[in-house]
Amino acid sequence: MNAIRCQALCKTFRQGEEIITGLNNVSLEVEEGEFLCLSGPSGSGKTTLLNAWGGLATPDSGEITVGDHRIDQLGKGALADLRLHNIGFVFQAYNLIPVLSARENVEFVMQVQGVPTADRHQRAEAILEEVGLTGMSDRLPAELSGGQQQRVAVARAIVSKPELVLADEPTANLDSKSAAELMALFVALNNERGITFVIATHDTRVMAYARRLIKMVDGVVVSDERQEPQDMAV
Amino acid sequence: MTFPVATVATLAWRNLWRNHRRTLIMLAAITLGVWAMIFMTAMMRGMTDQVVTNGLNVLPGEVQIHHPDYRRDPSVVNRMEPPTAELKAALDLPPVKAWSARVKVPAVVSSERDSRGVVLLGIDPVAEKLLGSLPDEIVEGRFLESADDRGVVIGASLARRLETRLGKRVVLMSQDPDNNVADRGVRVVGIYRARLRASEDIYVYGGLRPVQSMLGIGEDISEIAATADDYRSVNQWYPRIAAAAGEQLEVLSWPELDAYLGTSLKVQDGFSLIFIVVVFLVLSFGLVNTLVMAVFERVREIGLMQALGMRPGLILAQILLESIYLLVLGLLAGNLSAWLTIKPLESGIDVSSMGDGLEMAGMSATLYPALEIQDMIMATVVVLGLGLLASILPAWRAANLDPITALART
Numbered sequence: 001m002n003a004i005r006c007q008a009l010c011k012t013f014r015q016g017e018e019i020i021t022g023l024n025n026v027s028l029e030v031e032e033g034e035f036l037c038l039s040g041p042s043g044s045g046k047t048t049l050l051n052a053w054g055g056l057a058t059p060d061s062g063e064i065t066v067g068d069h070r071i072d073q074l075g076k077g078a079l080a081d082l083r084l085h086n087i088g089f090v091f092q093a094y095n096l097i098p099v100l101s102a103r104e105n106v107e108f109v110m111q112v113q114g115v116p117t118a119d120r121h122q123r124a125e126a127i128l129e130e131v132g133l134t135g136m137s138d139r140l141p142a143e144l145s146g147g148q149q150q151r152v153a154v155a156r157a158i159v160s161k162p163e164l165v166l167a168d169e170p171t172a173n174l175d176s177k178s179a180a181e182l183m184a185l186f187v188a189l190n191n192e193r194g195i196t197f198v199i200a201t202h203d204t205r206v207m208a209y210a211r212r213l214i215k216m217v218d219g220v221v222v223s224d225e226r227q228e229p230q231d232m233a234v
Numbered sequence: 235m236t237f238p239v240a241t242v243a244t245l246a247w248r249n250l251w252r253n254h255r256r257t258l259i260m261l262a263a264i265t266l267g268v269w270a271m272i273f274m275t276a277m278m279r280g281m282t283d284q285v286v287t288n289g290l291n292v293l294p295g296e297v298q299i300h301h302p303d304y305r306r307d308p309s310v311v312n313r314m315e316p317p318t319a320e321l322k323a324a325l326d327l328p329p330v331k332a333w334s335a336r337v338k339v340p341a342v343v344s345s346e347r348d349s350r351g352v353v354l355l356g357i358d359p360v361a362e363k364l365l366g367s368l369p370d371e372i373v374e375g376r377f378l379e380s381a382d383d384r385g386v387v388i389g390a391s392l393a394r395r396l397e398t399r400l401g402k403r404v405v406l407m408s409q410d411p412d413n414n415v416a417d418r419g420v421r422v423v424g425i426y427r428a429r430l431r432a433s434e435d436i437y438v439y440g441g442l443r444p445v446q447s448m449l450g451i452g453e454d455i456s457e458i459a460a461t462a463d464d465y466r467s468v469n470q471w472y473p474r475i476a477a478a479a480g481e482q483l484e485v486l487s488w489p490e491l492d493a494y495l496g497t498s499l500k501v502q503d504g505f506s507l508i509f510i511v512v513v514f515l516v517l518s519f520g521l522v523n524t525l526v527m528a529v530f531e532r533v534r535e536i537g538l539m540q541a542l543g544m545r546p547g548l549i550l551a552q553i554l555l556e557s558i559y560l561l562v563l564g565l566l567a568g569n570l571s572a573w574l575t576i577k578p579l580e581s582g583i584d585v586s587s588m589g590d591g592l593e594m595a596g597m598s599a600t601l602y603p604a605l606e607i608q609d610m611i612m613a614t615v616v617v618l619g620l621g622l623l624a625s626i627l628p629a630w631r632a633a634n635l636d637p638i639t640a641l642a643r644t
Contacts, residue, residue: 056541056637077545084543095538099248109542111241
């Protein structure tokens with residue numbers, strides 16, 4: 001079954017007088033449980049595609065289906081609900097809420113979902129332990145290293161058991177060791193939980209983990225290859 | 235969709251204290267503003283109360299019953315019979331606190347040195363005392379002891395003008411029902427001082443029956459005055475008195491008897507609201523600025539929350555809740571500080587340095603601020619209502635941020 005399916009996706013941006021092509025007739029299918037990297041130089045459209053799949057950007061034309069949902073036809077509220085229940089996001093800049101502790105950041109999505117407090121606490125503590133942050137649950141983001149913050153972000157992305165995790169340059173701000181640990185965590189989650197991972201990156205060491213590598217240039221998919229992942233490549 | 239109250243409440247509260255200094259400054263501004271609203275309203279209410287109460291003391295009474303032509307020509311011709319049993323029964327029912335029947339006619343009082351036009355009041359001092367219409371202070375001699383007292387009590391200012399004093403005889407002159415001169419020599423048994431000095435020149439008090447006798451009107455009277463506990467509620471009870479008095483008598487409440495006083499009350503209520511709104515408008519700039527800055531500083535974070543699946547409505551609720559926290563804290567502090575500063579002043583503020591000007595405005599030399607719960611409620615409702623209204627724009631902008639643009643903000 002497809003985790004994502006998009007058909008003839010187009011997206012342009014206006015920058016002053018200039019029209020920039022973000023996506024140009026992109027059609028792709030992503031199977032459930034895939035570990036996929038979108039690669040390409042800056043401005044190639046990989047982040048735009050990731051945002052479109054995540055319901056953060058509306059395409060000018062084309063169709064996007066995530067799971068059973070035609071998201072190009074959904075309104076703001078329904079898209080928010082889809083992101084809340086079905087998609088986990090990991091961003092380049094960690095993007096934790098600074099006034100909440102590590103545990104509260106992880107709990108945030110569950111709180112909005114309405115998960116009961118006791119269940120929420122237990123799941124948050126368990127997932128923090130799983131990502132290697134035992135004993136750090138009460139620390140504020142400012143009290144954690146970059147790698148630790150990104151692990152909290154990953155914990156937040158997967159704690160509500162989404163079918164799909166979209167990660168945009170997740171290792172860009174991490175040192176080599178933290179990046180390797182993060183990718184190992186992604187691989188483990190993909191293997192053990194069957195979560196579909198789509199990672200936008202221009203880091204070749206990250207691409208080495210992918211079982212499928214899609215290259216984009218100027219908003220167009222120029223190659224779509226399956227490959228043998230190389231563990232601990234970063 | 236569930237509404238995660240605890241999440242929104244926690245986020246709003248913690249975000250409020252991210253910038254302690256700004257929040258505290260804004261809280262101080264709201265507190266000061268609310269305090270000013272309530273304090274100034276209490277002062278204005280105190281002044282108005284004083285103007286109305288002094289005016290009612292001069293009238294006196296919150297309701298008066300007359301011959302229909304008495305107000306046009308307050309002479310003895312337009313007198314009325316003593317109250318009927320039905321009218322007495324109505325006057326004896328709560329909330330009427332006291333009532334008194336009196337003779338009130340224009341007269342001239344003459345000493346051996348001078349003469350002055352006055353209003354001669356023939357009263358029953360016991361009933362008038364209950365009515366609260368007796369002079370404020372007897373500075374020499376005594377007040378009338380009964381409705382049969384044959385002496386007169388005059389104001390200190392009138393005594394000076396007549397160049398008379400306690401124990402001296404003066405002559406009272408007025409008209410009887412046949413337009414003949416009715417006069418009588420009486421002894422000054424007391425000299426009074428009034429809050430309003432002008433009253434001292436005008437009112438001369440005599441016993442009811444000697445005055446009736448002098449005027450030759452039997453047991454007839456000029457007016458009946460009645461009072462209850464709260465002059466603001468007069469419209470609730472005076473129609474009952476009017477019904478008992480019948481159509482042959484004119485029954486009027488104090489706002490009808492003295493349009494100036496009635497208008498004063500309306501002006502005060504209206505002015506209080508205007509004052510509160512004006513102070514709030516000044517406050518609202520600070521409030522909106524605080525929220526706009528709070529949103530501006532957190533654009534990326536708001537984008538993140540949207541990306542994670544927080545609906546725009548929840549973002550809106552969160553920003554509005556920050557505003558509510560700020561307003562409620564400011565209102566609590568403002569109301570409390572107003573209460574703490576006004577209560578000790580309710581025993582009176584000496585403003586005698588401005589005494590003459592105040593007297594012209596119908597006030598006396600001591601100002602009594604009046605703190606009413608309704609003024610605190612009005613300030614609270616206005617600040618909370620308009621505060622939320624002012625917060626909607628920044629909150630709406632936050633809720634409608636484009637998540638991608640917001641997340642790209644550095």
